[in-house]
Amino acid sequence: MTELNAKERVLVALYLEYQKDLPMLENVDANCLGMSQQMFYEAIKKLENEGFLNNVKYTKPYGVLLQFAYLSRFGINYVEEKLKIDEHLSKPEKLKEIARKLAKGGYNEIKDIAIKLAAELLKN
Numbered sequence: 001m002t003e004l005n006a007k008e009r010v011l012v013a014l015y016l017e018y019q020k021d022l023p024m025l026e027n028v029d030a031n032c033l034g035m036s037q038q039m040f041y042e043a044i045k046k047l048e049n050e051g052f053l054n055n056v057k058y059t060k061p062y063g064v065l066l067q068f069a070y071l072s073r074f075g076i077n078y079v080e081e082k083l084k085i086d087e088h089l090s091k092p093e094k095l096k097e098i099a100r101k102l103a104k105g106g107y108n109e110i111k112d113i114a115i116k117l118a119a120e121l122l123k124n
Contacts, residue, residue, distance in 0.1 A: 008082065009033055009110055010043040011052055015079040016098065016113050018071050019091045020120070025066040034109045037062045052078060092118050 004012065013028045030040035041062035047053040052075030057065035080087050083101055085094055099114035 002082075004082075004105070004107060006035060006039050007043040007046050009035075009107065010040060011047055011075060012079055012083070012098070012102070012107075013110050013113055014047075014053065014066075014071055015076065016095065016110070016117055018076070019095060019117060025069050025071075028066065028113075029064075032109065032113065040064065047075070051075075 010028070010033060013033055014025055017023050017025055017028050030037045033040065035043075041058075041064055044053065044056055044064045044066075045058075048056050051072055054070055054072055056069045057067075059065065079085070083098055085097055089097065095114045095118035099111050099118065102108075102111035102114060
């Protein structure tokens with residue numbers, strides 16, 4: 001797996017949250033990704049400007065409101081292509097595969113999100 005920049009780490013975390021039956025993208029924040037609020041803000045702005053994410057609201061100075069945001073099909077495809085994930089896998093299988101790849105790449109903060117979500121999906 002190639003290295004993920006800040007924007008891509010945010011996108012992968014949003015993708016993982018999106019896998020839930022009732023996704024709450026606002027659960028993804030700078031703190032859970034181990035980055036500054038300003039870096040998270042800039043990553044979200046870039047994702048929206050590039051068509052990966054829609055309906056984001058911003059507050060001053062670096063606030064991001066994701067309650068009504070959603071990933072575009074373009075964003076979903078980008079993550080699956082970047083991580084080489086088979087789109088036909090079940091949600092838990094996708095999450096396990098992503099967690100494995102993220103752990104291998106050293107992205108432990110995102111890997112932990114994937115493992116937690118996989119466990120939740122398997123429980124339901």
